[in-house]
Amino acid sequence: MGQRSGNYVLQPAGYKAFIPSQLPVNPTVDISGEMLALLSAADRALARLDGISYILPDADIFVVMYSMKEAVLSSQIEGTQSSLIDVLEFEAGRKQRQNADDVKEVTNYVDAMKFGLERLETFPLSSRLIRDIHSVLMDGTRGGHLAPGEFRSTQNWIGPPGASLAEARFVPPPADQVATMIGALENFIHAEDSLPPLIKCALIHYQFETIHPFLDGNGRVGRLLITFFLCWLDILERPLLYLSYYLKRQRNEYYELLSAVREKDDYEEWIRFFLTGVIEVSKQATTTARQIFELQERDTKRTLSAGITSPHIVSLLRILFKEPVISIPRVRDQLGVTYQTASNLVSRLAELGILKELTGSPRYRLYSYEEYLRIIEEGTQLTGSF
Numbered sequence: 001m002g003q004r005s006g007n008y009v010l011q012p013a014g015y016k017a018f019i020p021s022q023l024p025v026n027p028t029v030d031i032s033g034e035m036l037a038l039l040s041a042a043d044r045a046l047a048r049l050d051g052i053s054y055i056l057p058d059a060d061i062f063v064v065m066y067s068m069k070e071a072v073l074s075s076q077i078e079g080t081q082s083s084l085i086d087v088l089e090f091e092a093g094r095k096q097r098q099n100a101d102d103v104k105e106v107t108n109y110v111d112a113m114k115f116g117l118e119r120l121e122t123f124p125l126s127s128r129l130i131r132d133i134h135s136v137l138m139d140g141t142r143g144g145h146l147a148p149g150e151f152r153s154t155q156n157w158i159g160p161p162g163a164s165l166a167e168a169r170f171v172p173p174p175a176d177q178v179a180t181m182i183g184a185l186e187n188f189i190h191a192e193d194s195l196p197p198l199i200k201c202a203l204i205h206y207q208f209e210t211i212h213p214f215l216d217g218n219g220r221v222g223r224l225l226i227t228f229f230l231c232w233l234d235i236l237e238r239p240l241l242y243l244s245y246y247l248k249r250q251r252n253e254y255y256e257l258l259s260a261v262r263e264k265d266d267y268e269e270w271i272r273f274f275l276t277g278v279i280e281v282s283k284q285a286t287t288t289a290r291q292i293f294e295l296q297e298r299d300t301k302r303t304l305s306a307g308i309t310s311p312h313i314v315s316l317l318r319i320l321f322k323e324p325v326i327s328i329p330r331v332r333d334q335l336g337v338t339y340q341t342a343s344n345l346v347s348r349l350a351e352l353g354i355l356k357e358l359t360g361s362p363r364y365r366l367y368s369y370e371e372y373l374r375i376i377e378e379g380t381q382l383t384g385s386f
Helices: 032-054 059-077 083-092 102-121 127-136 173-188 195-209 218-232 242-248 251-264 267-305 313-320 328-335 337-350 370-376
Strands: 006-010 017-019
Touching: 017 242, 032 059, 032 195, 032 267, 059 102, 059 218, 059 242, 059 267, 059 313, 059 370, 102 127, 102 218, 102 267, 127 218, 127 370, 173 195, 195 218, 195 251, 195 267, 242 251, 242 370, 251 267, 251 328, 267 313, 267 328, 267 337, 267 370, 313 337, 328 337
Parallel strands: none
Antiparallel strands: 006 017
C-alpha cells in the first residue's frame, strides 16, 4: 500500500478505516503511452455519441428509454432483481407482485436522474445537489429509513451479506470526516486544472465510492455523477453516456480495480478500465441509436404501405418509442381520441406484428412494441445472481 491514494488508519474501536488522500493525485496520473491512446479513442467515441443527438429526428425519444435502461442496469449491479420489461409494465399499470420494491428502486433512479439534470441547468454540481439526488433516489425504498439526503453519521463497511465490521472487505473513512472529504471533492470538481475531463471523471467516481458518504445508495449515486459531470461541463449535450452496461458485465473487475487504487496506488489501471468502458458504451449506444432510427423509419413505412391513413398513426408510433408497453386507455389519453379510435389503431399495429398483446386477458390489456424492446433491453435481462 502506497501513500498516493491514502492509508488505512487504526480507529479507537479496533478496526482500520481507509483515509483517502485528497485529489488531485500527487504525483499526478501518468497519461502517456497506452493511456493517451485510450483517452484519444474515448474522446472520439464520446464525440460521435454526442453528435448523434443532433441527427436523430427526435433525440428525446432515445434519451428517455436509454436513461431507463441505465436505471435498470445500475440497480442490478447492486442486486436489484428487476428487468426493463418489469419497470415498463409497472409504469403501464400492470400490478407487480414479487418485485415491487425492486421496481420502485429503478423508478426512483429515473426520477433522481431527471431531477439532477434539471437542477444542473441552474445549480452547480455540489455536495448539496448530491444530497438532494440521494434523497430522491432513496425515497420510499427499502433503504428509505437510512437517512436519505444526509451524509452518514455512523461507520459503514463493505463485505459479504451479513458480514460484521471485523469481516469487512473495505471500511470507508469515519463518519466525522465525510463532510470534509466531500467538500474537498467538490473543490476538485470545480478546480480549473489541466486534467482531461474523462480522466477527472474517473477520479471523481473513484473518490466518491471510496468516501462512501451515505449508508445506502453510494454505487448508484456514484454512477449518476459520471453522467452529471459530463453534462455539467457541456461535454454531452444530452445524457447519453451510461457506464452501467459495461460495469455490470465487468462487475468483479470494477470492484477489484477500485480496491487496487487503495491497496496498490494503481490509479492508472482503474483509469484505463474506465476509458475502455467509455469507448465500448459510446459505440454501443451509437449503434443502438441508429437501430432505433432505422426501426422508426421502417415501421412508419410499413403502416403507410398497409393503408393505415389515420393522421394519428405517426403520433402513436412516436409515443411507442417513449412507452413501448402501453394500454388502449393510455393511447386514448395520449392522442386525445375516442376509445374506439385508439382500439382500432392498436389493433391495426397488432395485425402488422408491430405490437404484441402481453396479458392474454380480454380486459386491461397491455401491448408491447417487441422489436423496439429487443433493441433497447439488451443487457438488462435477469440472469440470476450478480
